[in-house]
Amino acid sequence: MSEEDVPPSADATDGHLHWMREAMDMAEEALAAAEVPVGCVFVRDGRIIARARNRTNELRNATRHAELEAIDEILADATLTPAVTQYPLSETTLYVTVEPCIMCASALRQMGIKEVFYGCGNDRFGGCGSVLGVNSKLSHPIHAPYKAHGGYLREDAILVLRRFYITENTNAPIPKAKGNRVLKTDILPRSSSGDRD
Numbered sequence: 325m326s327e328e329d330v331p332p333s334a335d336a337t338d339g340h341l342h343w344m345r346e347a348m349d350m351a352e353e354a355l356a357a358a359e360v361p362v363g364c365v366f367v368r369d370g371r372i373i374a375r376a377r378n379r380t381n382e383l384r385n386a387t388r389h390a391e392l393e394a395i396d397e398i399l400a401d402a403t404l405t406p407a408v409t410q411y412p413l414s415e416t417t418l419y420v421t422v423e424p425c426i427m428c429a430s431a432l433r434q435m436g437i438k439e440v441f442y443g444c445g446n447d448r449f450g451g452c453g454s455v456l457g458v459n460s461k462l463s464h465p466i467h468a469p470y471k472a473h474g475g476y477l478r479e480d481a482i483l484v485l486r487r488f489y490i491t492e493n494t495n496a497p498i499p500k501a502k503g504n505r506v507l508k509t510d511i512l513p514r515s516s517s518g519d520r521d
Contacts, residue, residue, distance in 0.1 A: 340441055343367050343419040344476045350377040350390065351421045351484050357382060361484045364390040364420035366398060366413070373416065374398045391420060391428040395435060411436020411468070421481040423474060426451035429458040433467050440472040443481025
């Protein structure tokens, strides 16, 4: 577990959970579209300015992660980036169901994201401390670090991923039959090694 990946305190605001539920809705939408169920919302001034889900299978493009889909939406709307600045997301917070991968964590740093809240860790590709601390541990000559906080609706995020991974991915080049898989609903508590469920 990275130092940024700290369980939410008992006094975590309902606001963080509210926004994370909005991100979970996008993850459910991704699941319904046969995508890896990751969803996100970008929040600025108490309102959602962009929401997205993974679209890698749909678009046959491995870069179409939820975070990048939403960033493209923000950058395309001049009202959401009123002035071109070095850090167009410096007043924006991301809520995402899974820890951003290294690619997305780097893009968020380049855009100057203010802060990130996520559900479960990403022990294979996590860019906010699970694998590599792109958000704050790696030095960068220009771009500022950002804080990332894990554990918000963690169990929900894990279960929606498990629901996807027990199904046959018909979008895969060679789909694997998974008829004998059973949904595991038990989730181990967070440990010092991160989210290894």
